[in-house]
Amino acid sequence: MSGALEGVRVLELTQIMAGPFCGQVLADMGADVIKVEPRDGGDQTRRSMGEPAFRAVNRNKRSIALDLKDAADQATLHRLVKTADVLLENYRPGVAAKLQADYETLCALNPRLIYASISGFGQTGPYAQRPGFDLIAQGMSGVMSVTGEPGGNPIKAGVPVSDLSAGLFCAIGILSALHARQRTGEGQRIDTSLWEGAMALTVWETAELWSTGNVPQPLGSAHRISAPYQALRTRDGHVTVGGNSNKLYARLCEAIGRPELIDDPRFLENPDRMANRPALVAELEAALAARDTAEWVDLLLAAGVPAGPLHNVQQVVDDPHTHAREMVVEMEHPEAGTVYGLGIPVKLSATPGSVRRPAPLLGQHSDEILAELDG
Incomplete structure (x- = not known):
């Protein structure tokens, strides 16, 4: 079956994480993503973080x-x-113009072009020229400011939420613009940033x-508005529990x-x-100390209480549900041999994504793409 985005060609002039992740999301859904890399070393990730990091967010693409x-x-x-x-x-604002790759130059060549930019803080505003890093x-x-334990030192989220959310929001913007182009026949510019991607996730916190x-x-x-709804200590680890209503409690x-x-x-x-959450947690954990996590998960689920184990990454990739949902995939790399990647998290029945x-x-x-141009 063809992917939903078959026939859509994306030129990706991005490096590191946010832009490549956005491009991979589109490529997984069938788009022809051509990664345009600098001749001298390519995507910075190849040099600064190594090929495994590069492979994590660049599958299903062609490189020129x-x-x-x-x-x-x-x-x-x-x-x-x-x-x-x-x-x-994902250049810093202003750099693309120096390379003759800015929106004004390129939309004059192709008025149907959808031009998507991911930067640290957006194309406008007082912080536009600041460098963009997830941290x-x-x-x-x-x-x-809301990550970590009360009274503790600042802690960033364990995954790069700014990079990944910016990539996802940009992909949504691209899909929206493609749909709009079906009505208008014209492309448009998309502008998002790591800062906005992360801020958009603070919906509970700003509401509070x-x-x-x-x-x-x-x-x-x-949780900000419900208790108990958190990880609780057991005899051998932690169990996550959703007792956030009177019935579930x-x-x-x-x-x-x-x-x-x-x-x-x-x-x-x-x-x-x-x-009285500290006192509640103390009472619950005193009881939970009697059994291991796996036992409590089975008992709580049987009682109709939402619960789960707290898995590390190895346990997640080994979990049978992970494989039932095809969330670990194998690929044959021309240099590294068999490599693994995460599967596609959204399943379409008629036009599924694929690796x-x-x-x-x-x-x-490069030769293949240039031959197509000369076709």
């Missing part, structure tokens, strides 16, 4: 090596632009600020052998449980 400071290679890019539906770039964006977006006037603080694994208390906690005046209603090829070698498809 061009020096966009060279007039002949600029001309090649312009020829490619005339065949493209989308151009994706910096997490810190300035508010994400780091605007509704209460209180500045949100870190809560560890706990009562089931939880019964399941762990502490039914008296149901009518404890400290924990009668959710506001009481929120106000068709591993991340390319630098310039691996």
Whole structure:
């Protein structure tokens, strides 16, 4: 079956994480993503983080090596632009213009072109020229201020949420612009950033600020408006528990052998449980210390309480559900041999995504792509 984006050509002039992740999302869904890499070393990730990091966000793409400071290679890019539906770039604002790869130049060559930019802080505003890094964006977006344990040192999210969310939001923007082009026949510009991608995820935290006037603080694994809804310590690890309604809380208390906690005046209603959360956690963990995590998961699920183990990454990739959902895939790389990657997290029944090829070698498809232009 063909992918949903078959027939869509994307030129990807991006490096490191956010842009390549966006391009990979589109490539997984069937787009022909041509990664335009500098002749001297290619995507910075190849040099600074190594090929495994590069392979993680660049599968299903073809690579052409061009020096966009060279007039002949600029001309090649312009020829490619005339065949493209989308151009994706993550230069600092202003750099693309110096390379003759800016929106104004390229949309004059192809008015149907959708030109998508991912930067640290967007194309406008007082921070537009600041360098964009996931850590910096997490810190300035508010994400780091609510991550970690109460009273602890600042902690960034364990995964690069600024990079990945910017890539996802950009992909949504590209798909929206493709749909709009079906009506108007014209392309448009898309502008998003690491900072906006991270800030857009603070929906609970900004709601708390605007509704209460209180500045949100870190809560560890706990929830902002419900309790108990967090990771709780067991005899050999942690179990995550969703007891965030009176019914579920009562089931939880019964399941762990502490039914008296149901009518404890400290924990009668959710506001009481929120106000007395440290005492509640202490009571629950005292009971949970009697068994291992796996036992509690089985008991709680049987009692109708949402629960799960706290997995490390190895446990996740080994989990049978991971394989049932095809979330680990194998690819044959021309140099590294068999390599593994994450599967496609959204399943389409009629036009599913697919993993068709591993991340390319630098310039691996230059001759092939140029031959198509001369076709």
